Amino acid sequence: MKRKIKITIEYDGTNYSGWQIQPDQISVQQKIEEALKALFNDDVKIHGAGRTDAGVHALGQVAHFELDADIPSERIKYAINTKLPKDIRIVKSEEADIDFHARYNAKGKVYRFQIHNADIPSAIFRNNRYHVRQILDVEKMIEAGAFFLGVHEFSAFCGSGTDVDNKVREIYRIDIVKRGNVIELEFQGSGFLYHMIRIMVGTLIDVGKGKIKPQAISEIILSGDRCNAGATAGGCGLCLVRVLY
């Protein structure tokens, strides 16, 4: 009998081209599908809640797959982990409703972005924190972040190379805190467009540098023009923390 298995995955994205399988590249999805193939001697396709870019990390990516085998769901994570490299770990495996779909059922996502705001980049966290040398005005960034909240058409914050038509998204929460020389930005929303968080962060960095005013965020959103927003901040700072169902 076909079962639906939901898995929660933590990965260090440093050595991967991203979540999704792509020709001639090594992806997280591919590694997990290879592990399932080795375990169950069957081609099992997994469906992730969303893609992550090259170098982007996840503490709580979610995926599902169908399974015929008779293994208790909570043992599946241990079994898969034996076949995975150490920079990918299944942290949870559970039985899901047969209709469950990791992407279509997702109600929202939480992402975290870390900026290492110091004159020298971090040695230990070089792959987890995006380095910005100029000291940023965090208060101004917090003020600016509030303009993103709510329902907006986010064309100005969408990278090229996507064929999504509807660019309306809702952002529920943005928390920006500074701890030592690390600025942590947490975003919770209904969903995010291609590069959306990294462009929002790049724009907030411009605010923190004093290049643009916090109020400018509204105008940039309304303009719908990618050219008005800031640069795409480095993927290494980004982490998919949680998928909400």
Add this chain to the structure above:
Amino acid sequence: MKRKIKITIEYDGTNYSGWQIQPDQISVQQKIEEALKALFNDDVKIHGAGRTDAGVHALGQVAHFELDADIPSERIKYAINTKLPKDIRIVKSEEADIDFHARYNAKGKVYRFQIHNADIPSAIFRNNRYHVRQILDVEKMIEAGAFFLGVHEFSAFCGSGTDVDNKVREIYRIDIVKRGNVIELEFQGSGFLYHMIRIMVGTLIDVGKGKIKPQAISEIILSGDRCNAGATAGGCGLCLVRVLY
């Protein structure tokens, strides 16, 4: 004119045999001396505040060296960093008194040890957190930690392979906190013997597992016998946070 330069170093110890130069191994000290050689075309020997083992990290290792060159002290860090791999960064460079010695002048050190206390090891922090699967009783560990405070003869907590005679050390502070599934242990002391913190952590883990009682720490210290203490916890969890002068 000879100058004395003090540098503060952050490094990810994952790919190194430790701080100190050893034959046929790659050490942090060696990488910095090679960088200085490349910069100043001279053999510059650096003196660290203390050794760290293979895989152990540092946020604030300190070292000194003598220099003849006429470069402003605050520029030295940028110059050295251009010649270093990204997992080693000089975060501060400053002029020191000509008598300054990174090791002899050190009044104490702060180390931090991170335990990933969950059934699955962390993918992202696999090189920064020591994995312990059994859920530990942190309250008991805090109780046990207090028995280490003060001046003791720490033979029972010293690894073999050291020729230090005086094994009396003073521990000023031990803070143990749990955040999510991470247990963070911070130790501040006059100095630490070879493997001392990792053996203390291994013993505190035994307390957290209920294998020994918190009060047993005193007896183990008094016994002076390494066999009575716990296993040496994995070096990847350890980080030299700060050297006190």
